[in-house]
């Protein structure tokens with residue numbers, strides 16, 4: 001049927017993020033080849049610009065304006081053009097062939113750069129992190145000149161960490177792709193309703209597999225359309241009411257189709273979590289009821305008492321309906337029974353964003369463009385928080401450059417009022433806990449937030465001391481990404497977070513939920529702990545480009561999973577109230 005095919009075909013267009021991944025992959029291969037670092041960097045920068053811009057790459061390409069993108073010159077434009085035109089790149093193919101097999105894989109292990117990777121391939125014929133582990137256990141690595149026993153030990157740890165990492169997708173990667181699939185299927189006549197289920201609907205920070213649920217009177221047709229989506233690499237299973245597919249991007253999507261009359265029961269069941277469902281079933285049993293994916297039934301008579309909507313499933317067992325983010329068996333069942341569920345913060349509650357970068361440090365857009373994009377994202381204010389001087393790789397700002405920046409901020413404020421840009425900084429916390437800017441400069445900033453980007457390896461006590469000393473500084477308003485973890489790369493530093501949060505609560509220093517998809521730091525469980533300890537939270541994008549304000553919704557999902565209400569989040573305050581909050585807190589701390 002024509003209509004069944006026309007919908008899905010639109011998912012074929014690569015997104016800006018796809019293009020960024022393409023260029024990043026070229027950068028990795030150039031690096032693996034040992035190419036000139038400036039060339040490698042050029043690809044990374046172009047990727048960053050494309051990923052961060054809010055114009056569609058396809059549109060620019062169709063208008064012949066690829067080179068209008070900062071960082072994209074004739075050579076990168078030509079590679080993008082071929083890739084967009086043909087769906088593949090001969091340059092990438094050629095590069096792949098010229099890099100010895102194994103080098104790229106080994107470079108995944110932290111501590112292995114291109115030259116070490118090539119040495120390992122040449123000397124020991126090692127191609128994978130797993131082979132690296134074996135060689136390290138046989139102490140073969142330390143015999144290669146330039147390695148030594150200590151680096152062998154370190155590489156063994158890092159290679160193990162890599163090979164044992166959980167192969168889960170970042171929420172921020174899975175969510176847009178799943179929604180493309182949903183948007184492609186929703187208009188088709190065989191689909192009555194369709195929704196995300198499983199961990200994706202609960203907005204967990206990582207996703208094992210994507211579960212979709214549909215209601216249809218023609219399940220076979222619905223399943224067929226799903227298995228004919230153009231972005232499919234492989235159909236893994238195909239039955240009359242369900243199918244599993246593997247997408248080009250390498251991850252699995254399951255679709256299950258139910259009768260419209262069971263929609264609520266099925267959605268509740270397949271949203272989970274498993275622990276939540278078990279707790280729910282126990283309550284039902286105590287009431288002489290049975291809950292399954294078809295409905296809620298009287299155990300004795302078999303009569304169905306609910307199942308068409310989620311609300312009536314919960315109501316049948318005496319519970320209030322609750323947002324999927326709460327369904328982790330962390331007390332939400334008890335709260336729902338007592339009608340005491342929290343009213344969760346929503347994305348639309350956010351009035352400001354207090355971690356935003358510009359081209360003054362490592363952002364990709366001007367202060368004005370970041371302000372306009374924030375306004376377009378529904379915000380009334382931002383703090384520009386470029387990095388401070390000691391973060392050289394991010395082009396951190398000296399006091400002199402900061403003062404210059406303030407002039408530009410004033411000019412932008414004059415043009416964009418009532419939208420407001422606060423003078424902020426993301427100040428480095430030095431190893432001893434002191435701050436990376438002098439007192440007089442800190443005093444003139446509206447919003448001082450502090451971060452750790454260096455010296456991650458410290459003892460737990462030292463790190464805890466370091467952070468606490470930093471937030472005790474009376475000019476500090478907030479602590480950024482408090483654990484430093486990166487979901488796909490590294491665990492956080494070793495720190496007594498509970499102690500830090502207690503001090504932050506006492507001082508009324510706000511604690512950040514950073515919305516970058518690989519950070520989501522604090523996470524859900526710690527956010528809830530922070531709330532319980534009385535911390536004020538701030539949900540920031542940490543935008544390095546105009547498109548990154550989109551990620552605020554992931555930070556909000558963490559906040560919701562942490563049971564936060566809008567009253568727990570300082571950047572839900574309207575501009576005037578927020579301004580007084582900043583001023584009053586500072587006065588109080590200085591006293």
Ligand code: DGT
Pocket residue numbers: 197198199200204206207208209210211269270271272273274277278
């Ligand atoms: P994931 O995929 O690891 O990120 O996590 P989920 O929560 O999406 O788990 P998944 O895909 O295994 O199952 C999807 C939902 O189906 C799950 O959240 C609840 C429901 N479910 C799966 N297995 C069971 C089970 O054994 N008992 C019950 N009550 N529900 C289950």
Ligand code: CA
Pocket residue numbers: 198199200208209210211
């Ligand atoms: Ca799942």
Ligand code: CA
Pocket residue numbers: 198209210211254
């Ligand atoms: Ca599943």
Ligand code: ZN
Pocket residue numbers: 357362363387394544
């Ligand atoms: Zn930055």
